[in-house]
Amino acid sequence: MSEFLKLAYELISQVIYNIAEWIADIVMGFVKVFITGWIQYTDIFLSYFTNFGFPMKILAVLLALILIAIPVVLVILMVRRIILHIQLRADKEDNTVLYKEIGRLNRQVLNLMDEKNKILALKVNTMGGVERIPYMGASALTDEVLPTVANVTDPERAVQALSEKTAVSGSGVVISGDGTAAEESIAMAEAAASSERAISNAVSGGNIQINARATIGQDAISTAAAAAVTAAAQAQENARNVASRFPKLNLVDIKYHDYTAPEFDNEITLQQFVEQYRLFAASELHLYYTQEIIRRFVAGMAASRLLILEGISGTGKTSLPYSMSRFLDNPATLVSVQPSYRDRTELLGYFNEFSKRFNETEFLRALYEANYRQDPSFIVLDEMNLARIEYYFAEMLSVLEMPSREEWVLDLVPTAWPGDPEKLEGGKIYVPDTLWFVGTANNDDSTFTITDKVYDRAIPIELNERAAAFECEPQPRIHVTSSHLEALFRKAKEEHPISEDSLEKMKKLDQYLLTRFKLSFGNRIIRQMYDFIPVYVACGGTELGGMDYIIARKVLKKFESMNVSFVRDEIKGLIVYIEKTFGRTEMPDSREYLQKIQNLY
Secondary structure (H helix, E strand, O other), rough: HHHHHHHHHHHHHHHHHHHHHHHHHHHHHHHHHHHHHHHHOOOOHHHHHHHHHHHHHHHHHHHHHHHHHHHHHHHHHHHHHHHHHHHHHHHHHHHHHHHHHHHHHHHHHHHHHHHHHHHHHHHHHHHOOOOOOOOOHHHHOOOHHHHHHHHHOOOHHHHHHHHHOEEEEEEEEEOOOOOHHHHHHHHHHHHHHHHHHHHHHHHOOOOOEEEEOEOOHHHHHHHHHHHHHHHHHHHHHHHHHOOOOOHHHHHHHOOOOOOOOOOOOOOOOOOHHHHHHHHHHHHHOOOOOHHHHHHHHHHHHHHHOEEEEEEOOOOOOOHHHHHHHOOOOOEEEEEOOOOOOOOOHHOOOOOEEEOOEEOHOOOHHHHHHHHHHOOEEEEEEEHHHHOHHHHHHHHHHHHHHHOOOOHHHHEOOOOOOOOOOOOEEOOEOOOOEEEEEEEEEEEOOOOOOOOOOHHHHHHHEEOOOOOOOOOOOOOOOOOOHHHHHHHHHHHHHOOOOOHHHHEEEEEEEEHHHHHHHHOOHHHHHHHHHHHHHHHHHHHHOOOOHHHHHHHHHHHHHHHHOOOOOHHHHHHHHHHHHHHHHHHHOOHHHHHHHHHHHHHOO
């Protein structure tokens, strides 16, 4: 046994000795290479360096710097690696503590929610009753009586139930209990109706008695019956307003119940319209626009129901549709778009299944009110590209593309209910042909890029500079119908059709763009061009001026998304081609836009 232990000792000791000697050799080699070896390196360097010429000395110095940099970089990388390892271990420990704390808080939240549900269940159960409906908002905890299924789904049954609190005394109506204003109105209606039926029966029988004491003459009976009918109608109207799931839209119905339209001036021309609006904005609102901007805006109304005003801040993008609506004596509705907008409910609202009310928005109210107006209406979507337009405005874009205006319909609710607004048909709302949507857009880091889908359907108008102020006489508002404006648009297309020469030049440019850049005008742009250019000419512009603007803003704008290396040289050739085809002094917008795009590459 002793021999075996001796063998083991010698083997293990020899292994340990060899390992120690290997480590010592590594350390000594490291010291020799990076520490003591510098004396030898220096001697070698100096022995050659003194005999070198100037160029060779520079190369020698560079070689020495490289050799020095290699160990320094290695040391730095090793130190950073060690520090990073230490930080990662610390972060892992901190995250473990954080995860435990989050788990504890989540358990507390779940316990609190469970306690809240138990309290709600206890509250409901203590009220008793047979026909109960589930929790319907805060009123379930505060009202003396919970709403029943019948009350919610059958308003007539609700009226009948509440009328049991009423009593008829003489020719008046007495309401018992301490019900709400809506209950009093409904009860009054039922009581008045009962009184009228009692009086009629008494008249037909020939014996008229009230309270079994007094006899009333024929005149008194007629007066009492008329008063009862009036009270019943008024109470029923109030009950319908209270029970409606569209209270804002019902208020619009009341507003326009006795509305009288103004006297419209349907003799005005497009050029007069442009000039009078310019004078009105300057004299009444101190807003100054060039005739060119106003021409583009009016021609844009003829080409699309969606206009997008772009440009730097402070140039009057929001003020343009606002002042235009004031000029037409129909103030626009301003909707401030929020970054959280993601679907149609942000604009149109939604039906709340708990409260049985529709969550109405100002956009919906303005859309509904436009159905009552004959004059042009505007809804302004301020900062519309703070959210993705193709998300929250997608359904409206699709509806406005429908060829028949009878198809401009939006579904709000699945079915119609009693008391719904008058202009809703089967839970659907129409987008009237008197309405235009105007969006303002800034191009900065806080906004989304407007996609081609939106640009193709809209008419973009750039406002990059303010017009000079000028003095003028006060200009009054005007009243024109949308049908008259559309008649002027049709008349402009008949009187100012696009010339064959311009159409031929446009086709050549389209072929050039398709061959060199794979770009095309497209059917929608062609259709908008046929609508835009004649109205632009009727407003005082030129044919090539309108074509130049549409080509620059609708076609050439697509160059912004073409990040290709050859675009600079190709754009130079395109500018030359435009000058040869249309003339060196024509198409200034297109040439200026191409030069701006060229500078981006």
